Amino acid sequence: MRCENPGRRCVHWHGDGAAAPRWQGVGRAVNGLRHEIGRALAPAVDLIFPPRCPLCGDSIAAQSGLCAACWSELTLPGQPACAACQCPLSDRTATEAGSLCAPCLDKPPRHAGIFAGTLYDDASRRIVLAYKHGRRLALAPMMGRLIAARLGPLGPDWLIVPVPLHRWRLWHRGFNQAALLAREVQQRCGGTLVVDALLRQRRTRSLGGLGRKARRKELAGAIAINRRRADRIAGANVVLVDDVVTSGATTDACVTALKHAGARDVRIACWARVLDQLRAAKRNARSHRPRAPRDEIAGSASAARQPPPRRCLDPKPSPCTRS
Structure with missing residues (x-):
């Protein structure tokens, strides 16, 4: 393809993949050799x-x-569930396929639904911690299989885009966990993987422990479209891939950027979906555990501290045996 700046030397490749420069072919060969050695x-x-x-x-x-x-x-998403947020629905509420819960009906999301491989519980949490922080990267194929089973096959016009990491966090961690999952999803569902479609413009603090409003405030203006990929996003269907979707603040920021770039339908695919109902049920289960009254606990403790009764060896009546 002809360069837009013919008067100066251009260091960017503007051609298609079939006529790529020699160094790109060498890079693919090295990656293939590394994979075969592994x-x-x-x-x-x-x-x-x-x-x-x-x-x-x-x-x-x-x-x-x-x-x-x-x-x-592992807790797999059940049916019926909200088509937008995966919130469980009752049989009376879910009258037809694609039913939405009350919050999603009141404020419809901008995305076309969340497709989670599992629901967030103790097992899925430990898996994602081992994968992301324990560097158990071999878990990515298994996680990708469950995500792909929920997502289903994709056409060639679908783009698969991972949630981006800031460059300093990427350098510190060494990999983008969402990008590895996106690659596994693309291999099983089809579509085209675009790793650098989104950019995290500024470094944000960890969102763990923050509420929904604090998360959205922290991510305001942090994610944007890569200008070099804007033409591919315009008019395309996109699958946004992340490891865990909690409040949806990160994915909402990504969906907003994709929609502003002209994306049509945006689906969200993730390994685990955190549901407020599950967390509330766990809190209620802990709060409704049977507990002994405080008086009984205090009485048993005082009885345990009292010395055993004295045994009198004198057969005659004495103060210690007198009733």
Whole structure:
């Protein structure tokens, strides 16, 4: 393709993939060789370091799986559920496919639905922590399979875009967990992977422990479209991939940027979806546990501190045996 600046030397490639420069072909060859070497050495690595379940530590067949007992602990999204936020619906509320819950009816989201592989619970939380912070990158294929099963096949006009990381956080962590999941989803569902469609313009603090309003305020203006990818976003259908969707502040910021760039439908695909109803149910379960009254607890404690009664050895009546 002809360069837009013919009067000066251009360092950017404006052609298509078939006529790419030689250095791009070399890079693909190196990546392919690295992948083949990794596959060849995988049996030796598994022999030296036997695969272990990331949840319980039992021996498993491959690094990218779970044991049978821990598989049963995962909570999969049930039906019927809200088509927008995955909130469980009653049979009376879900009259037809694509039903929405009351909050989504009151304020419809800008995206076309959330497709979560699992619901956020203790098992899915430990998996994502082992994957993201424990560097168990071999879990990405298993996580991607569950996400792809919920998402379904995609046409060639769909773009798969991961939630971006700030460059300093990417440098510190060494990888973008959402980008690895997006690659697994693309291999199973189809579509085109565009890793750098979104950019995080400024570094934000960790969103853990922040409320919904604080999260949205922290992310205001932090995510934008990469100008070099704006033409591909305009008029395209997009699947936005993230590891965990909690309040939706991060994904809403990404959806807003994609919509401003001209994207048509935007779906959200994630490994785990945090539902307020699940957290409320867990809090209620903890608060409704049967507890002994304080008087009984105090009485049992004082009784435990009292010394045992004295035994009198004198057969004659004495003050210690007199009733």
